[in-house]
Amino acid sequence: MPWPRTLCWDADGPSRGRISDLWGRGTGVGMRYVVIGAGAVGGAVGGGGWPRPATRSCSWRAVRSTRHCGTGGLRLGTPEGARTHRLPVVDRPEALDLTADDVLVLAVKTQDSAAALDAWSVRPVAGGGTVGERLPLICAQNGVESERLALRRFCRVYGMCVWLPATFVRPGEVSAAGIDPVGREEQAAVRAGRIRFEPFDGSPRGGGSSWQSLSRGTGTIEADFLNGEIVLLGRLHGIPTPVNEVLRRTANAFARERREAGSMTVADLIALVDAEGP
Known part of the structure; x- marks a missing residue:
């Protein structure tokens, strides 16, 4: 099967040291998030900047496809408008040198998890050991089975709750709807009128x-x-x-x-x- 589309980016700002200390890993100098599977969720998470992107690299297939259209990069549409992120290419796990400051985010469909986990878990990490032995993996997926699959290959696995109405439009392009945040004290009174899907740019979900x-x-x-x-x-x-x-x-x-x-x-x-x- 083709390799899942992959994004990775460096995190900067105060969060990096705090998260590194929390997980007891890496040098705390800077973290890079490697998103495996840049479809609807992976593309929206990567393109939207979680927690805050400095540099990113996207998959071979997505970037190559959009280059054929003359645009290039990852295009993310949100209610605030569309932005295109110009991204370097990662076409396979072997193309990425991994360090102790990397965090993997698995965003493939569950039926593709085993192949992705097998491919990434055995990759070497700078300083010794493998990805499965040394790096944390966050499962940003549907269902609950992927965490169990991952724990057979990774020592540290974290489940992630994804509340994200995202759509895969075409290779290299995703859209993500949103809702206005509501304070806790306001929720009971206004939730029914505030949480709804709103089409944007004429493209209903x-x-x-x-x-x-x-x-x-x-x-x-x-x-x-x-x-x-x-x-x-x-x-x-x-x-x-x-x-x-x-x-x-x-x-x-x-x-x-x-x-x-x-x-x-x-x-x-x-x-x-x-x-x-x-």
Whole structure:
């Protein structure tokens, strides 16, 4: 399979020393975040500057594709407008020299996690040891399975809660909607009117991560690690989970056959669940 698109950037400012001290790693001189998988979430996180970007490098495929369009770099669209970040290219793990001050952020789909983890965990780190032995890994993904996969290969793994309505538009371009922040004391009174999706630049958001996988015709989907997680728990505890089993099986069939997102009616889906039985 092609290598996942990768971004990396250096963090500056007060946060770097504090985070280095917290994790007990590196020299504390400066941290570089390596985002593995610059799709919707990875591209928005990298392009949006978490915590604050100084330099970045993006994937071979994304940068090469946008260069063909005459633009180059990573284009990030937000309600405040679009910005293009001109990025150097990293085309494979071997192209990046890793140090003790690097932090890896895994942002691939769960079905691609094992291959990415295998590729990165064995890379050497300056001063000795491997990435899996010495560097922290943050999982910025759907579901909960990737943390377990990562812990088989990495000593320090951190789960990350991603609340980010991002969309992969095309290689080298992502969009990220947003909401205005609300103070804690205001939430109860104003939440219903403040949290909503707002289209920007005339491009309404179609759906979430799995919907985007079907719309892009990638051939794979995360259903085994979303609905499949419920199915697994049900089988471990002897509890039938017919709805999630049907959703898992149907989503995989849609992805495999490259069927269009939304092409099955709710009535047809309910009929499949009814046929499944308890």
